[in-house]
Amino acid sequence: MLDKRQFYIDGQWVAPLAGTDRAVIDPSTEQHFATISLGGQADTDFAVAAARAAFPSWRTSTKTQRIDLVRSIFDVYMRRSDEMGAVISREVGAPLEMSKTQQARTSSSHFTGFLDALETFEFERPLRPDTPHDRILYEPIGVAALITPWNWPMKQIVLKVIPALASGCTAVLKPSEQAPLSAMLFAEIMHEAGVPAGVFNLLNGDGPGVGAQLSGHRDVDVVSFTGSTDAGRAITRAGADTVKRVRLELGGKGANMIFADAHENAVPNGVMRCFNNSGQSCNAPSRMLVEQSRYAQAVEEAKATAEAITVGGTSEVGPHIGPVVNAAQFDKIQTLIASGIKEGARLVAGGLGRPEGIEQGFYVRPTVFADCTPDMTIMRTEIFGPVLSMMAFDTEDEAIAIANDTDYGLTNYVQTANPDRAQRISRDLRSGMVEINEQRRSTGAPFGGMKQSGTGREGGIWGLEEFLEVRAISGWPAD
Structure with a gap:
């Protein structure tokens, strides 16, 4: 039996402050093979505080520093991709080879798409060539709560975590409680790659608990969620009181x-x-x-x-x-x-x-x-x-x-x-x-829907823009 009760907060693995045990079930056998902890309000506050404290420093990191970090994460991720595939296979029931090739390794295209977008993205630019005193700044929005599903767990984690960090945001990831072990392995990868303490945090929990707490938290600036349309409605309502940005990738009926x-x-x-x-x-x-x-x-x-x-x-x-x-x-x-x-x-x-x-x-x-x-x-x-x-x-x-x-x-x-x-x-x-x-x-093409399939887009340049605020400054001194 695997004991996976810890959370990854502020650069280290920590014991829950208000956790409750939850079994992880192998869908192939219906057997309990691991135990995680579902966080409580104290755990949510701790993780958000760590991300908030790390934000002032990370928001001023250079594009070169972010590119180097994403490349480091990518390198470690690919080295451990077969290990990731095996973990996903057991927690969601995907056949092992399919899990290695489709579930784990294909996330490499998302990494390269974000790296290509980041290389050419201008975070500071003039409005037009004829308006030298008007400056447009793209700045990180702040602390991002990232809530991911179980069906393609690593693709969705990469589609959210990498652009959040690449844009200068700090993040709290809440993976699905159905597929938590792949996210915990991803946290190990982030640590090995040298992500600064507090820039990335992992907190297990369910939707009514940690999911709702993150969505309504006053120190969370943006929520990016992938999952059911019903859950998307609940997250939108929870985020309304603080008027935070909510981005949703929901269901489909293609x-x-x-x-x-x-x-x-x-x-x-x-x-x-x-x-x-x-x-x-x-x-x-x-x-x-x-x-x-x-x-x-x-x-x-x-x-x-x-x-x-x-x-x-x-x-x-x-x-x-x-x-x-x-x-x-x-x-x-x-x-x-x-x-x-x-x-x-x-x-x-x-x-x-x-x-x-x-x-x-x-x-x-x-x-x-x-x-x-x-x-x-x-x-x-x-x-x-x-x-x-x-x-x-x-x-x-x-x-x-x-x-x-x-x-x-x-x-x-x-x-x-x-x-x-x-x-x-x-x-x-x-x-x-x-x-x-x-x-x-x-x-690098955008992924996302219309109507009740959600709002916003993931992937490439569109994925970066989800985590950026646009500012207009007039009277910018000429160079």
Whole structure:
């Protein structure tokens, strides 16, 4: 049994002041394998005070000093990335090789994106060439509370911690209590890389406790949160009294629009993309909209693809998917699958219960529903599991209307050989991101959504700007 009750505050590991024990459960076995502490108000105050005390010095650090520190963190992180992958695998149930390659190592692109952005970012600049006495300053906002999720724990930590420090802010990280051990390893990496005391602090806790305390804390200047839309609303309300900046990356219900001229692997690739990480991705293409002339074939392809997917343990080798993260998530997914059946969707693969032969662990059968309608619960709710909902469309306008008929607006997907159609649809989709013909976003591109998928952007220059205040000074003396 691992004892991980300590917090990392002011450059050292410390015992909780007002902590309560919490078990960390292996989703593959349902066994308790580690114990952490959930902090109380005294712990939150201690961590925020450490970040506040470190801010005056860190805010005046030079861009060169910050670049050197980020590079140092990056070097240590990559050296320990396989170790990080193994930790993530056990706490969230991702297959080991997938966890090493996708969960841990791909965070390298976020590091390089921020380094590239920082190299060229002008923290002090004239308003225009013809206004030499008007100066624009970009300054760190202050103490940042960073609240991260469990589904892609390290990607989200890197997307928040690195730009916060690179902009000159100091930070208090509260990772998900479902995936705390990877964050604690990240704190070890930060210490080894030489992050100054108080500039980065780690405090475990849950949403109603430490999460709410950080969101409402008068000495926290900005909250950056990734998680559910319901939690995002609560954080926004908590931050309102102190009028702090709140940035949210929330849920999604992405539509994958497959036209008759889409490439031959569009459907199986879409299924695999939806089921990656056991479907636990906010930008999963969980609604597959297929042009009528190709729909019957698409349903058969989706069925065959889902039935070919294997479900297995984290240590097993091969392209399989693991369990979902916990019992509550498993139960939620089962309830939503049941609602799809009850509301009349045609179940073509998977269904209720665990996969055949598996009796322990939070494993879900890869599930595909066909003949869905936009009003069905499975078409409107973020399931966050390996469940795909399919329906047909007749016209381009109908497909756009269905795609946009959602409270969310994170990522949508377009598969077509017609470049004019691809551009036209992309402009009409109400989402922060659109992916055409499986072309992934480049390093440094902004990540974020519209509507109830959140506010703000992460990655590259946009990620830096989330932690900066813009100041205008007139009468600046000429050089």
